[in-house]
Structure formats: C-alpha cells, structure tokens
Amino acid sequence: MAPKLPLHHPVEQSSTANAGGQAAAHPAPRYGIKRWLLTTNHKEIGSLYLIFSLTMFFIGGTFAMVVRAELFQPGLQLVEPEFFNQMTTMHGLIMVFGAIMPSFVGLANWMIPLQIGAPDMALPRLNNFSFWLLPVAFTLLLSTLLMPGGGPNFGWTFYAPLSTTYAPPSTTFFILSLHIAGISSILGAINIIATVLNLRAPGMRMMDMPLFCWTWLITAFLLIAVMPVLAGAVTMMLMDINFGTSFFNAAGGGDPVLFQHLFWFFGHPEVYIMILPAFGIVSAIIPTFSRKRLFGYASMVYATGAIAILSFMVWAHHMFTVGMPLTAELFFMYTTMLIAVPTGVKVFNWVATMFRGSISFEPPMLFALAFVVQFTIGGFSGLMLAISPADFQYHDTYFVVAHFHYVLVPGALFAILAAAYYWLPKWTGHYPNLRLAQWHFWLSVIGVNLTFFPMHFAGLAGMPRRIPDYALQFADFNLASSLGGFLFGASQLLFVWLIIKCVRGGEKAPAKAWEGAEDLEWSVPSPAPLHTFEHPPTFRHESK
Amino acid sequence: MRTCIVWIAGCLVVPLTTTLAMANGWNMPVGVTDVSREIHSLHMTIFWICVVIGVLVFGVMFYSLFRFRHSKGVKASHFHEHTLVEVIWTAIPLLILVGMAVPATATLKKMYDPADADLDVMIIGQQWRWRYEYLGEDVAFTSNLGTPRETVRGEGERGEHYLREVDEPLVLPVDRKVRFLMTSDDVIHSWWVPDLAVKQDTIPGFVNENWVRINEPGVYRGQCAELCGIDHGFMPIVVHAMEEEAFDEWLAERKEAAAQEASGVDREWGLEELMARGEESYNAVCASCHQPDGGGNAPAFPALAGNQALMEERERHVETVINGVSGAAMPAFRNTLSPVEIAAVITYERNAWGNETGDVIQPSDIAERLAD
Numbered sequence: 001m002a003p004k005l006p007l008h009h010p011v012e013q014s015s016t017a018n019a020g021g022q023a024a025a026h027p028a029p030r031y032g033i034k035r036w037l038l039t040t041n042h043k044e045i046g047s048l049y050l051i052f053s054l055t056m057f058f059i060g061g062t063f064a065m066v067v068r069a070e071l072f073q074p075g076l077q078l079v080e081p082e083f084f085n086q087m088t089t090m091h092g093l094i095m096v097f098g099a100i101m102p103s104f105v106g107l108a109n110w111m112i113p114l115q116i117g118a119p120d121m122a123l124p125r126l127n128n129f130s131f132w133l134l135p136v137a138f139t140l141l142l143s144t145l146l147m148p149g150g151g152p153n154f155g156w157t158f159y160a161p162l163s164t165t166y167a168p169p170s171t172t173f174f175i176l177s178l179h180i181a182g183i184s185s186i187l188g189a190i191n192i193i194a195t196v197l198n199l200r201a202p203g204m205r206m207m208d209m210p211l212f213c214w215t216w217l218i219t220a221f222l223l224i225a226v227m228p229v230l231a232g233a234v235t236m237m238l239m240d241i242n243f244g245t246s247f248f249n250a251a252g253g254g255d256p257v258l259f260q261h262l263f264w265f266f267g268h269p270e271v272y273i274m275i276l277p278a279f280g281i282v283s284a285i286i287p288t289f290s291r292k293r294l295f296g297y298a299s300m301v302y303a304t305g306a307i308a309i310l311s312f313m314v315w316a317h318h319m320f321t322v323g324m325p326l327t328a329e330l331f332f333m334y335t336t337m338l339i340a341v342p343t344g345v346k347v348f349n350w351v352a353t354m355f356r357g358s359i360s361f362e363p364p365m366l367f368a369l370a371f372v373v374q375f376t377i378g379g380f381s382g383l384m385l386a387i388s389p390a391d392f393q394y395h396d397t398y399f400v401v402a403h404f405h406y407v408l409v410p411g412a413l414f415a416i417l418a419a420a421y422y423w424l425p426k427w428t429g430h431y432p433n434l435r436l437a438q439w440h441f442w443l444s445v446i447g448v449n450l451t452f453f454p455m456h457f458a459g460l461a462g463m464p465r466r467i468p469d470y471a472l473q474f475a476d477f478n479l480a481s482s483l484g485g486f487l488f489g490a491s492q493l494l495f496v497w498l499i500i501k502c503v504r505g506g507e508k509a510p511a512k513a514w515e516g517a518e519d520l521e522w523s524v525p526s527p528a529p530l531h532t533f534e535h536p537p538t539f540r541h542e543s544k
Numbered sequence: 545m546r547t548c549i550v551w552i553a554g555c556l557v558v559p560l561t562t563t564l565a566m567a568n569g570w571n572m573p574v575g576v577t578d579v580s581r582e583i584h585s586l587h588m589t590i591f592w593i594c595v596v597i598g599v600l601v602f603g604v605m606f607y608s609l610f611r612f613r614h615s616k617g618v619k620a621s622h623f624h625e626h627t628l629v630e631v632i633w634t635a636i637p638l639l640i641l642v643g644m645a646v647p648a649t650a651t652l653k654k655m656y657d658p659a660d661a662d663l664d665v666m667i668i669g670q671q672w673r674w675r676y677e678y679l680g681e682d683v684a685f686t687s688n689l690g691t692p693r694e695t696v697r698g699e700g701e702r703g704e705h706y707l708r709e710v711d712e713p714l715v716l717p718v719d720r721k722v723r724f725l726m727t728s729d730d731v732i733h734s735w736w737v738p739d740l741a742v743k744q745d746t747i748p749g750f751v752n753e754n755w756v757r758i759n760e761p762g763v764y765r766g767q768c769a770e771l772c773g774i775d776h777g778f779m780p781i782v783v784h785a786m787e788e789e790a791f792d793e794w795l796a797e798r799k800e801a802a803a804q805e806a807s808g809v810d811r812e813w814g815l816e817e818l819m820a821r822g823e824e825s826y827n828a829v830c831a832s833c834h835q836p837d838g839g840g841n842a843p844a845f846p847a848l849a850g851n852q853a854l855m856e857e858r859e860r861h862v863e864t865v866i867n868g869v870s871g872a873a874m875p876a877f878r879n880t881l882s883p884v885e886i887a888a889v890i891t892y893e894r895n896a897w898g899n900e901t902g903d904v905i906q907p908s909d910i911a912e913r914l915a916d
Contacts, residue, residue: 074702074706074707075696075697075698075702076696076697076698077698081774081775081776081777081778082774082841085771085773085774085776148842148843149842149843149844153773153774154771155771159731159732159770159771161730161731161732161748162731162732162771162772162773165731165873166671166730166731166773166844166873168843168844169843250747250748250749250750251748251749251870254749255749256732256747256748256749256750257747257750290612290620291614291620292620292621292622292624293622293624294624295624295625295626296624296625296630297624297625298625299625299630321734321743321744321745321769322745322747322752323744323745323747323750323752323753326652326653326656329652329656330649330652333645333648333649333652334645337641337644337645338641340637340641341634341637341638341641344633344634344637345630345633345634347601348601348633351601351604351605351608352629354605354608354609354612355604355608355612356608356612356620356621356623357608357612357618357620357621358612358613358614358618358619358620359608359609359612359613359614359618360613360614360615369605369609372605373602373605376598376601376602377598380594380597380598383590383593383594384587384590384591384594387586387587387590387644387648388648388652389579389582389583389586389648389651389652389655390572390583390586390587390590390648392583392655392741392742392743393572393583393587393738393741393743395734395743395769396734396736396743396769396770397769457570457571460570460571460572461569461570461571462573462738462766464736464767464768464769464777465771466771466776466777467767467776467777468777469696469707469777469778470707470777471705471706471707471708471765471767472702472704472706473569
C-alpha cells in the first residue's frame with residue numbers, strides 16, 4: 001500500500017491528441033449529440049452515467065415525495081391506493097437500478113482508470129453500449145406508468161403471484177426493462193474487472209490499488225454472479241404471464257416461494273453491490289482528511305471479500321416468515337449475524353484511522369463522517385433484524401424500511417455525495433462552493449434523519465410497510481417523516497445548483513486538490529484532460 | 545474539557561434512548577403470550593448491545609474529531625496496522641454474537657413447536673379479507689374491514705380503531721394452545737398481530753403453521769403485513785381473546801347458527817330476501833374489486849353493472865362465482881361462501897344497478913352443483 005507520488009517521469013497529458021504520435025489513436029472529437037452518443041472516453045461516459053443517475057435520483061425522489069405526501073396524515077387524500085402502490089414500486093426500482101447503481105458505475109468509469117494509471121477502460125466500446133442501454137431501459141420502465149392498468153404495483157421485490165397472475169398488463173414491459181438494465185450491469189461489471197486486472201500501471205500490485213478499485217472489483221464479481229439469477233427469475237415470470245407455464249403458480253403445481261428464493265439470491269448480494277463501492281469511497285476520504293493512512297488496508301480488503309462471500313449465504317433472512325424449516329431459519333440467522341463481524345472491522349478501521357490523525361472538515365469529509373455514523377445505525381438495526389425470532393415482529397414493517405433506508409440513503413447516497421464533493425475539483429477544475437456545500441450537508445443530515453429515524457418507532461409500534469393509509473397511532477411518526485422527506489428532497493436541489501456553479505467556475509483547484517490526498521488521480525491536472533496516462537506512469541510502491 | 549463533552553454526550557444519549565425505548569407506543573409491545581415476552585426481551589437485549597457498542601464507537605470517533613483537529617495544529621501520527629487490536633475487534637463481536645445466538649435459538653425452537661394444540665384454526669388470506677375456519681367445529685366466517693370507506697375518504701370522524709376494526713373478529717380462548725394453519729386463496733398475505741408475536745405468511749399452495757397460547761383476555765389488533773394488492777392497507781385483523789367458558793359458549797352459539805344456515809339451503813327463497821342477503825355479502829366480499837356500484841375497476845376487474853355478457857350468460861355467471869377464473873384475479877368462492885350466500889350474491893348481481901334480468905338463483909341449486 002501506498003503513497004505513489006512523485007512519479008518517475010512527468011506524465012504527458014493532452015486534451016485531444018498530442019504530438020507524440022498519438023493522434024491516430026484519438027480522432028478529432030465529435031461535436032453535439034454525436035459526441036455523446038458515440039463517445040468511448042471513460043471520462044465522458046462516466047459523466048453520462050453520473051448525469052443519468054442524478055436525473056433518475058430526482059425522478060425516483062419525486063415518487064417518494066408523492067408517497068410521503070399521501071402519508072402526511074391518515075386517510076386517502078391525494079392518490080388512489082392503486083397509484084400509491086405504483087409509486088412505492090417505481091420509487092424502489094428507479095432508486096436501486098437507476099440512481100444508486102449507475103452512479104457507482106459512473107464513479108468507477110471516471111476514477112478507476114485514473115487511480116490505476118490506465119489510459120481508459122479496457123473495453124471502451126462496450127462501455128458506450130452499456131451506458132446507452134440504460135436510458136432505453138428506464139424510458140421503457142417509466143412508460144409503463146402511462147399504459148392501461150398502470151405500471152408495476154407489486155413492490156420493488158415483485159413477489160409472485162402478485163407480479164404474475166395478478167399483475168397489470170404492463171408487467172411484460174417491466175420485465176424487458178429489467179433485462180436491459182441487467183445486461184448493462186453485467187457488461188459494465190465485465191469492463192471493470194478487465195480494467196482492474198489488466199490495465200494497472202507497471203509496478204502496481206493488487207494490494208497497492210486504492211480501496212475504491214478493490215471494492216469495485218469485488219462488486220463487479222457480485223454483479224456477474226447475481227444479475228443472471230435475476231434475469232432467470234424475471235424470464236420465468238415472463239413465461240408464467242405469457243406462455244402458460246406455472247413456475248410460480250400454485251394452481252398449476254408451481255411454487256410461489258421459489259420466486260422469493262431466486263429473487264433474494266440476487267437481492268441480497270445486490271444490497272452489497274450498493275454498499276461496497278461506498279466503503280471504498282469512504283476509505284479514500286477519511287485518510288485524506290485525517291492526514292493519516294488507512295489503519296488497516298489489508299484487513300479492509302479481506303473484510304470486503306468476506307462480506308461478498310457471506311452475501312451469498314444469507315438471502316433467506318428476507319424470508320424468515322415464509323415458513324421455512326427450523327434448521328434453515330437457524331442457518332440463515334447465524335450466517336446473517338456473522339456479517340456484523342467484517343462490517344464491524346470496517347467501522348473500527350475508519351475510527352482508528354481518525355484516531356490521532358489531523359482532521360479537517362471539508363465537505364467530502366463531512367459527508368463521509370455522516371456516512372460512518374448513519375451507516376452504523378443502519379448496521380445496528382440490521383443486526384437486530386438478523387435475530388430471527390425478533391424478525392417475526394420486525395419483518396415487513398417500517399422498522400425494515402428505516403433499516404434499509406439508513407443503509408442506502410444516509411449510507412450509500414451520502415458516500416456518493418461525498419465522492420462527488422471529493423472528486424468535483426478533479427472533474428471540473430474548481431472547488432465546489434464551500435458555503436453551499438455546508439448548507440447542503442446540514443440540511444441533508446437533518447432532513448434524512450427526520451425522515452427515517454421515526455420510521456423505527458412506527459415499525460416497532462406495528463405499522464406495516466407499503467400501506468397508503470394507516471391507523472391513528474402512527475400519525476405523528478408519519479408527519480415527522482413526511483416533513484423530513486420534503487426537507488431532504490428540497491435540499492438536494494442545492495446540490496444541483498452547486499454542481500452547475502462548480503462546472504461554470506469557482507476557486508481553481510490544483511492537481512492535488514486536497515492536501516492529504518495520495519492516490520494516482522491527484523497526479524493529473526485539474527480538470528483532468530480528456531486523455532490521461534497515455535504513457536503509463538511508473539508506479540513506485542513503498543517498501544512494506 | 546473534551547472528556548467532559550464526551551461524558552455529557554453519553555449522559556444525554558443513554559437516558560434519551562432509554563426513555564424512547566421504554567415509552568409506550570414507541571416500542572415493540574411486550575404482548576400477551578410467553579413467546580411474545582421472550583421475543584420482546586431478545587429485542588431489548590440486542591437493542592442495548594447496539595446502544596453500548598454505539599456509545600463506545602461513536603465516543604472514540606467524536607473524541608477524535610474534537611481532539612485531533614487540523615485547525616488546532618495537531619500533527620498526525622503515522623501508526624497503522626496492529627495485529628492484536630485487529631484480532632480483538634474481530635473476536636469480541638464474534639463472542640457477543642454467540643452470546644446472542646443462544647437465547648435466540650431457544651426461542652425459535654419454541655416458536656416452531658405447534659404440536660399438541662387444543663384447537664386448530666385455519667386462517668385463509670383472500671384479497672382483501674381474512675377467512676377463519678375452526679377445524680372440526682363446522683364454524684367458519686370471513687372477517688372484513690369494519691371502517692366505512694367514506695371515513696377513509698375523509699367523511700365523518702375517525703374512531704380510535706380506525707382501519708383496525710372488523711365486522712367479525714377472530715375469537716380465541718385464553719390458556720389453550722391454538723394452532724394456526726395458514727394459507728391463501730390468491731396472492732401472498734401475512735397474518736400479523738403484534739401482541740401475539742405471530743407473523744406468518746399465507747401462501748397459495750402452502751399450509752404454514754404457527755401457534756399461540758394467550759395469557760390475558762382482551763382485544764388484540766393487527767393487519768396484513770405482506771403487500772397483496774390495492775387494498776393491502778385495508779385488511780385488518782382483530783382477535784378477541786375470551787375466558788375459556790365464554791369461548792365455549794360462543795363456539796356453541798356459532799355452531800347452532802351455522803346449522804340453521806345450512807338448513808336454509810333446502811327451502812324456496814324469494815327475490816326480495818335473496819337481494820337483501822346478496823347485497824350484504826356483495827358489499828362484504830365483492831365490492832372491494834367490482835365496486836359497491838358494480839362499476840368495476842378496468843382492466844383487471846370488469847364492471848358488472850350493465851354487463852351484457854353477464855346478463856345473457858346466466859350459466860357462465862354461476863360458474864364464474866363458484867369456480868373463479870383460472871389465471872385471472874377472480875377467485876373461486878365454492879369454499880368460502882355458503883350456498884345461500886353464493887345464490888344471493890348471483891341473484892343480487894343479476895338484478896341490481898339496472899341489471900333487471902329478474903333471475904332468481906335458488907340456494908338448493910347451488911348446493912347441488914357444489915355437491916357434484
């Protein structure tokens with residue numbers, strides 16, 4: 001592990017092509033729409049991914065606002081239950097597949113080549129293809145809302161037979177859009193694996209890579225392992241709906257519980273797909289702003305690997321109430337509890353990194369610190385949910401909603417925001433506006449906790465998830481959650497404004513934008529020119 | 545000074561969380577069965593473990609944030625990797641987890657032992673109501689949302705048990721072991737009453753088991769926990785736990801009423817009384833999909849009012865209600881409604897909302913068909 005600077009040779013950079021015989025490799029850039037449609041440049045594709053995911057974040061966020069507005073007080077006021085179910089379902093699908101996942105792919109596209117000293121991703125054309133599949137998939141998915149019978153209304157987990165025999169006619173389009181998004185994920189994952197394994201700068205060993213590359217490498221293997229399982233499950237749905245099979249139809253000899261096993265065999269690793277890259281981001285930011293190297297690099301790598309392996313052995317903890325045999329309940333309870341160990345190792349590592357460091361509180365650090373605290377709260381409720389007997393009370397309540405939102409919003413999303421603040425100087429050449437960033441941070445922290453913390457109480461008091469109206473004893477919790485939700489949603493507009501300002505101007509950032517930053521990306525100028533590392537840097541690793 | 549801040553923070557956090565954790569209506573109910581008490585104590589144990597770990601970890605973290613600030617000119621030290629520390633912080637959580645797994649396993653084993661029950665109750669989930677059958681007692685009924693739809697839309701006062709009231713509660717005895725056999729007629733539902741600590745999915749094609757032995761008489765409320773379609777939020781459960789003698793009396797009364805209902809099958813029924821009976825059943829069972837005015841909810845749920853096919857094809861209408869429509873949302877009612885109710889509902893649908901066919905369907909005919 002670590003400090004890689006200075007390089008032996010000054011690295012040649014160019015915005016299009018340079019004099020060193022590289023012109024043939026890079027034809028003159030195209031302009032207008034074609035530039036973006038046909039680009040094979042990892043930075044441009046990275047930006048496309050990030051802009052796409054931000055767009056989806058606001059669309060999915062709008063759906064969440066509809067849900068929170070309806071739940072603002074008891075009774076049905078704004079929407080019909082039918083539409084409410086479509087909103088909860090679409091919110092989940094869009095946020096998981098359209099916002100969180102693509103934003104991590106965007107960050108990987110931008111940063112992995114820069115962090116390992118590669119000129120681009122290993123498979124640039126495939127990269128273009130895997131991005132452009134996404135707008136197709138999500139246009140299709142969103143269009144189902146306008147079809148007769150409405151869009152998906154069976155929850156983002158789409159349990160059969162509600163999603164097959166009892167589903168709206170648009171479900172076939174929903175299945176197709178998941179297939180397309182899944183292909184995009186698999187291709188993106190292949191690309192990342194190929195890049196990390198083949199394109200590291202000469203001399204950079206696996207154990208020299210920044211943790212973001214490590215966590216993404218492991219995430220990519222998870223994606224390749226589980227996206228085909230999802231594809232298989234939705235194909236079986238497709239057959240049940242359109243071709244008269246009975247995979248999940250009990251009346252035809254099928255098994256509705258099989259669907260849940262298939263879904264969660266995909267779904268649980270999927271949860272880690274949405275958090276492992278966040279671990280990598282936070283493991284870069286905390287050392288930078290503590291001015292101290294990560295406490296245990298190797299144990300972080302091993303912990304990530306352990307979490308990934310365990311993620312394949314815990315899926316049925318989502319199904320404790322379906323009536324599994326006692327031995328299965330016990331097995332999945334024990335394996336689920338085990339996950340707390342490597343996750344704890346990570347949290348302890350971050351804290352130990354800060355201990356006796358020299359800490360400053362720039363915006364990326366603020367979000368990373370909030371991540372550590374809030375993700376840990378989500379981890380605690382996860383530990384509680386692992387206790388199978390207690391899960392009989394927690395399952396399918398707002399306690400679960402609180403849990404996974406704590407891991408995904410103040411967790412994964414905060415890490416993505418931290419990453420954006422961390423790398424915006426590298427992307428745009430300007431520091432983000434400090435004042436605005438601090439406002440964004442504090443409003444987000446207050447909003448997100450006001451939204452999701454009361455949900456713990458609502459769930460424990462007995463409120464099930466996915467209901468459009470509720471008994472009166474849950475009214476206060478929901479009022480708080482709705483107010484918090486509106487605050488959090490509105491404060492994300494500040495983030496958009498901040499990005500626009502940052503792209504247009506602001507304080508100029510040097511190559512090494514943060515004093516304590518050590519990785520290779522800080523050796524290229526800010527903003528990073530279109531083509532970097534055309535000649536591989538010579539990487540010098542510190543003797544252990 | 546810094547130690548002070550940590551202490552103050554700690555002193556604030558612990559009582560605050562305690563108060564919240566203990567406050568009524570903010571926490572998991574202790575419940576009224578031995579199992580629910582054990583589950584509650586597991587819940588509190590793991591909660592306090594989390595609080596202690598949280599105070600320690602966040603304590604060190606916030607101490608570091610206050611103590612080692614760049615702005616105060618603190619220079620970073622350069623230590624990293626310490627095998628002993630890393631082994632300790634792997635081993636201790638592991639030990640805590642083992643300590644937690646032991647009581648959890650014991651409780652789970654108890655929950656998985658429905659043997660030697662005094663009473664078997666079949667619980668059937670249906671979109672969007674619960675059906676209860678007292679096995680071997682010839683007593684069965686469905687339990688529908690008791691809150692009027694208009695109240696949901698904002699007309700009239702919302703009572704104390706808004707959305708948690710039913711037309712007919714499940715009645716159970718205290719101090720007897722009651723075994724639940726749970727299944728579904730359509731999609732997956734989940735039968736959940738927090739005070740009984742029973743949450744079990746009802747799955748079409750499966751029969752799940754669970755059990756309770758209620759310690760205190762009372763009324764315990766819950767609702768469906770698994771998304772099951774449009775009216776998932778309107779599928780409450782009310783359990784009325786009675787003293788044993790009162791329960792036996794209630795059961796005997798219900799048995800007699802059921803016998804009377806069965807004898808009603810044989811006599812000739814008139815249009816008027818069938819319409820009255822049919823309206824009652826239709827509103828309880830059919831209206832959630834086909835709407836009280838028969839207007840339906842296209843495309844899944846066709847309109848019945850003014851439906852030409854329905855009015856012309858009497859035979860198909862009867863067949864549809866009895867056996868449902870394979871591959872569609874329409875369930876079979878042969879096992880959930882009595883012959884009288886089926887005849888009344890069909891008669892009602894063929895004569896209400898301007899569907900003036902004048903057809904009268906006799907319960908005896910339905911009973912004959914069901915016997916085939």
